[in-house]
Amino acid sequence: MTGLDEERLARLISALPPAxxxxxxxxxxxxxxxxxxxxxxxxxxxxxxxxxxxAADLEAALAADGHEPTPxxxxxxxxRFKSK
Amino acid sequence: MASTLSDSELVARCREGDQQAWADLVERFSRYxxxxxxxxxxxxxxxxxxxxxxxxxxxxxxxxxxxxxxxxRPWLAQLTRRLCIDRLRSAARERPTGEEQLDLAGSDETLxxxxxxxxxxxxxxxxPEHCREILDRFxxxxxxxxxxxxxxxxxxxxxxxxxxxxxxxxRELLEGRTETDPPSSSG
Numbered sequence: 582m583t584g585l586d587e588e589r590l591a592r593l594i595s596a597l598p599p600a601x602x603x604x605x606x607x608x609x610x611x612x613x614x615x616x617x618x619x620x621x622x623x624x625x626x627x628x629x630x631x632x633x634x635x636a637a638d639l640e641a642a643l644a645a646d647g648h649e650p651t652p653x654x655x656x657x658x659x660x661r662f663k664s665k
Numbered sequence: 666m667a668s669t670l671s672d673s674e675l676v677a678r679c680r681e682g683d684q685q686a687w688a689d690l691v692e693r694f695s696r697y698x699x700x701x702x703x704x705x706x707x708x709x710x711x712x713x714x715x716x717x718x719x720x721x722x723x724x725x726x727x728x729x730x731x732x733x734x735x736x737x738r739p740w741l742a743q744l745t746r747r748l749c750i751d752r753l754r755s756a757a758r759e760r761p762t763g764e765e766q767l768d769l770a771g772s773d774e775t776l777x778x779x780x781x782x783x784x785x786x787x788x789x790x791x792x793p794e795h796c797r798e799i800l801d802r803f804x805x806x807x808x809x810x811x812x813x814x815x816x817x818x819x820x821x822x823x824x825x826x827x828x829x830x831x832x833x834x835x836r837e838l839l840e841g842r843t844e845t846d847p848p849s850s851s852g
Contacts, residue, residue, distance in 0.1 A: 590835060594800055594804035597783065599806065601714075604714055608718060611725045612725070656722065
């Protein structure tokens, strides 16, 4: 990069503030969440009662079933169910 | 500590199932993805959060489809832009006034500036830790001299001069870079 003055450099550093920490953590947890996802989806497909509990309150149903409702897992499930 | 692996090395490790590499990749590009949705496309925080998670979820799912590992940066940028546009189109359908926002969204100028900003952050990540920390806190995190002084155990009176020295050093580092230099870490 050329033609940089320090004022412009400062503006460019300011242009990328950190993303909210919780968002970053959720995205970082994706590999673990992905592993749980298929198991939960398979169970929801086979068990109508579990499926309706998930639809009513996703986080509570996950917790009751022994899954930690991490932001990544909740997000992936919402996307998966929305696409069905 | 941010990863010092190149983008392509990081992608290769993610593909091998290295979870730490994935966490580093998210860390490296999180600010860029966030800034595209909030600054270039002016999405609300709620929409930006959905786009942010969707970008990384799709990236994780489709990493194998990336033809050139070194191209992860433009790939993520394109994915983010596409999802932002989808989000705005969907809002415009629900609420006709959204069209105006759609026309203005994602100006090329802002996107170019953000790309440049990412390059600067990559160089910042290669800077000595005391410079990286103080410049990031002051400019990107918008912390006051007082907060920085307390966090880094520095007298407030020395902060301005350190910022100035570190900016000069960063400038030298960037001017010494060539187009072929591999991208390094950011975050």
